[in-house]
Amino acid sequence: MNRLLLWFHKLGSPPYFDRFAARWAPWAYVAGLIVMAWGLYGALFVVPADYQQGDSFRILYIHVPSAWMSMAVFGLMAVYAAIALVWRIKLCEILAMACAPIGAAFTVITLLTGAIWGKPMWGTWWDWDPRLTTELILLFLYLGVIGLYNAIDDRRAAARAAGFLAIVGVVLLPVIRYSVVWWNSLHQGQTIRLMGESTMDASMVQPLIWMIVGTKLWFIGALLMRARADNLRRESGKAWVAQLATAADGRTP
Amino acid sequence: MNTVVLSAANRMKGNALPGLIGAAKALMKRDLRLLWRRRGDASQPALFALLVVVLFALALGGEARALAGVAAAVMWLAVLLAGLLSLDTLFRGDAEDGSLEQWMLAPVPLGWLVGVRTFMHWATTALPLLVATPFLAELLHLPREQLPVLMASMALGTPLLSLIGAVVAALTVGMRRSGILVGLLALPLYVPVLIFGAGSVARSAQGLDPVGALLLLGAGLVLAMVLAPLAAAAAIRIALN
Numbered sequence: 001m002n003r004l005l006l007w008f009h010k011l012g013s014p015p016y017f018d019r020f021a022a023r024w025a026p027w028a029y030v031a032g033l034i035v036m037a038w039g040l041y042g043a044l045f046v047v048p049a050d051y052q053q054g055d056s057f058r059i060l061y062i063h064v065p066s067a068w069m070s071m072a073v074f075g076l077m078a079v080y081a082a083i084a085l086v087w088r089i090k091l092c093e094i095l096a097m098a099c100a101p102i103g104a105a106f107t108v109i110t111l112l113t114g115a116i117w118g119k120p121m122w123g124t125w126w127d128w129d130p131r132l133t134t135e136l137i138l139l140f141l142y143l144g145v146i147g148l149y150n151a152i153d154d155r156r157a158a159a160r161a162a163g164f165l166a167i168v169g170v171v172l173l174p175v176i177r178y179s180v181v182w183w184n185s186l187h188q189g190q191t192i193r194l195m196g197e198s199t200m201d202a203s204m205v206q207p208l209i210w211m212i213v214g215t216k217l218w219f220i221g222a223l224l225m226r227a228r229a230d231n232l233r234r235e236s237g238k239a240w241v242a243q244l245a246t247a248a249d250g251r252t253p
Numbered sequence: 254m255n256t257v258v259l260s261a262a263n264r265m266k267g268n269a270l271p272g273l274i275g276a277a278k279a280l281m282k283r284d285l286r287l288l289w290r291r292r293g294d295a296s297q298p299a300l301f302a303l304l305v306v307v308l309f310a311l312a313l314g315g316e317a318r319a320l321a322g323v324a325a326a327v328m329w330l331a332v333l334l335a336g337l338l339s340l341d342t343l344f345r346g347d348a349e350d351g352s353l354e355q356w357m358l359a360p361v362p363l364g365w366l367v368g369v370r371t372f373m374h375w376a377t378t379a380l381p382l383l384v385a386t387p388f389l390a391e392l393l394h395l396p397r398e399q400l401p402v403l404m405a406s407m408a409l410g411t412p413l414l415s416l417i418g419a420v421v422a423a424l425t426v427g428m429r430r431s432g433i434l435v436g437l438l439a440l441p442l443y444v445p446v447l448i449f450g451a452g453s454v455a456r457s458a459q460g461l462d463p464v465g466a467l468l469l470l471g472a473g474l475v476l477a478m479v480l481a482p483l484a485a486a487a488a489i490r491i492a493l494n
Binding site for chain 2: 085133137140141143144147148151152157160161164165168169175
């Protein structure tokens with residue numbers, strides 16, 4: 001069998017995944033921290049102040065990456081859920097459900113930083129504007145997925161039902177993405193483009209890219225840690241978990 | 254209970270398996286009969302909506318001008334909440350007496366039966382409210398010229414609410430008591446419908462053309478009519494397996 005494919009199949013086994021997550025999660029965390037620290041240094045000290053907004057625009061270096069993550073994590077959760085529903089891969093159920101609290105946290109950060117920025121710029125903490133409202137609904141959807149997962153006793157059935165809700169909720173993602181285009185919005189339109197010219201000055205873009213990469217790395221670390229914890233909880237009756245626990249305790253069974 | 258109905262349909266068609274129309278007729282007949290035997294329960298959603306309207310009117314001080322400004326929004330909320338409360342009964346009875354398993358084994362697609370049931374749910378909870386809307390609107394001093402827009406937006410929006418609600422109700426059917434969770438799951442999905450439904454009346458109140466929002470509601474309804482029964486059927490299979 002192809003080596004990559006073999007590795008992929010191996011990763012589906014709970015003990016193998018546990019070792020994999022335990023090995024790589026700290027690396028992802030450390031790499032994420034370093035990249036984000038570098039990005040934040042650039043954002044706070046290197047980048048010039050905006051000619052209109054002064055220094056307060058610098059919060060976008062947290063706001064924009066977490067807003068992207070809030071949507072990307074939801075999409076990823078739906079992809080994992082779809083894989084789990086179609087091929088019944090247990091690990092994908094765990095990964096999908098591990099996505100939900102992280103994505104919800106990114107959404108909260110997006111809303112909070114947006115509110116903090118909005119107070120001096122728009123003169124209000126909150127406005128019932130399409131983009132703000134859709135982002136808030138996204139948070140409620142995350143909370144719904146988490147709530148449904150916790151409400152059903154059987155873990156596997158719970159993960160499938162909550163995953164299905166995540167798939168249904170994906171219809172909201174394009175609405176958030178295009179809300180600034182479809183409606184007259186107080187929120188500014190798209191300024192940063194991967195293809196073609198950004199309407200943001202090149203000197204301001206670089207720390208943003210570092211922050212975007214950093215949040216992704218941090219997310220990988222958080223996802224592995226959460227999935228590992230859920231995996232251990234589900235497998236708690238198995239011998240390998242008992243071995244692991246006694247080894248960590250430093251006692252003989 | 255459902256198997257009896259299906260076999261009755263069989264007999265009518267000379268023992269052949271029931272087709273889509275036959276199964277739909279049998280299911281509708283059964284639902285209507287159950288509704289008729291519990292006439293008291295059937296009027297509860299409408300009564301609830303009436304009470305919500307009364308509570309809003311009292312809380313807002315009952316002043317005609319203040320009420321007229323928010324009348325459409327209050328009507329939409331009353332209908333939405335009444336539908337939400339009756340969501341839990343959509344599949345629960347059938348899940349408890351085992352009919353839902355028979356649905357899954359039935360020769361007609363599960364999505365079709367779910368669609369028929371959702372239609373019956375709409376017809377028995379939202380349709381009476383739609384009929385009562387002119388009276389409730391009068392209670393709230395809704396300007397007369399906004400009434401047709403309100404009726405149109407509700408006629409397009411309430412089936413959409415029922416269809417979205419069916420997916421959520423199907424997801425929670427496996428739980429013993431879903432309680433407040435149904436609301437937590439359904440309300441975020443209801444938001445776009447509410448925005449366009451109440452928004453169309455607000456636009457017409459400002460003298461703008463409400464047709465755009467109504468067309469979007471119609472488009473959403475067509476999309477949901479195709480996808481929601483299939484999604485709800487998939488959710489039932491997940492919940493009951």
